[in-house]
Amino acid sequence: MELGILEQMAQPKDKSAEETVADTIEMAQLAEKLGYGRYWFAEHHATKGMASSSPEIMMAAVASKTSKIKVGSGGILLPQYSSYKLAAHLFQLQALFPGRIEAGVGRSPGGGERIRSLLADGKPSQLDDYPEKLRDLITFLSKSGKVRAAPRTEDSPELFSLGLGENSAKLAAELGIGYVYGHFINPSRGEAAHQDYRDHFKEGYLPKPIQRSAVFIICGETDEHAEELAVSQDIWLLRVEKGLDSRIPSIGEANKVMLSEKDKKKIQDNRKRMIIGGPNKVKRELDQLxxxxQCFDWLVLTNIYDFKEKQQSYRRIMELYS
Known part of the structure; x- marks a missing residue:
């Protein structure tokens, strides 16, 4: 089993963005010591509660504070940006940190229409142009491309497309790039998506298929301990989806939240996106998934209030597979 971390930089309610960034760098350093293979950063905008808005900058910051762990994006919002400029960013990172850069890109608008328009400098939506922009990015990153971005490093970063179902899997496969399935967003299409990726992969940018999945995991000392920790993530995710204050509440605050029957049903549905339990339960459920x-390469998200408990959860997960 290969394990990495997907970092949304979810911000606890009593911490500033600056403190959250400092904690993230500390977490990445610990992840390297624990043996995690990669540390990826999400891209989110227009939210108080997620401090990762520029994956490329966080990749550079973490790579400069570590020595071997790979750093990546999960994922950069390609439809809003120039494929050429993104290729240049990735090559610059590759030149700084050879062999440690992985690029995950996705089709998301990054927020509502206002935010999408601001990111794209007022240009009309290019979400439907994602396949074409992805092909352009491959060209600008490829040694054989007619136009290659600079600096022209010896090797190019590994490239992945993020997705939530069969269509995204087939696109990544046909373009010969890696694929990451977002189980933590949509747990219902993973088996079919991974099967389609394997069935349709054509050698291209990558010589062989690389498939990953991303999942929320909270690993406590026991099942009961994990459930205690999970309440802060449950309420955080519920508020994220409602467009409310998306900073992570303390366990005390989360336990006091008055929940409607609809809220309780939503939390229960969201649990399908997560693995929550003590070490035995976590290993059993992750192995089963x-x-x-048929995917044995995972990116883990743990968005709980207590930073020390978050570190211990990641430690326990890695110990299951050491």
Missing amino acids: SNEY
């Missing part, structure tokens, strides 16, 4: 997907 890996076998269902």
Whole structure:
């Protein structure tokens, strides 16, 4: 089993953005010591509660404070940006940190229409142009491309497309790039998506398929301890989806939240996107999901209030597979 971390930089309610960034760098350094293979950064905008808005900058910051762990994006919002400029950013990172750069890109608008328009400098939506922009990015990153971005490093970063179902999997496969399935967003299409990626992969930018999945995991000392920790993530995610204050509440605050029957049902549905339990339960459920997907390379998200508990959760997860 290969394990990495997908970092949204979810911000606890009593911490500033600056403190959250400092904690993130500390977490990445610990992840390297624990043996995690990669540390990826999401891209989110127009939210108080997620401090990762520029994956490329966080990749550079973490790579400069570590020595071997790979850093990546999960994922850069390609439809809003120039494929050429993104290729240049990635090559610059590759020149600084050879062999440690992985690029994950996605089709998301990054927020509502106002935010999408601001990111794209007022240009009309280019979400439908994602396949074309992805092909352009591959060209600008490829040694054989007619136009290659600079600096022209010896090797190019590995490239992945993020997705939530069969269509995104087939696109990545046909373009010969890696694929990351977002189980933490949509847990219902993973098996079919991974199967389609394997079935349709054509050698291209990558010589062989690389498939990953991303999932929320909270690993406590026991199942009961994990449930205690999970309440802050439950309420955080509920508020994120409602467009409310998306900073992570303390366990005390989360336990006091008055929940409607609809809220309780939503939290229960969201649990399908997560693995929550003590070490035995976490390993059993992650192994089962890996076998269902035939995917043994995972990016883990843990968005709980207490930073020390978050560190211990990641430690326990890695110890299951050391």
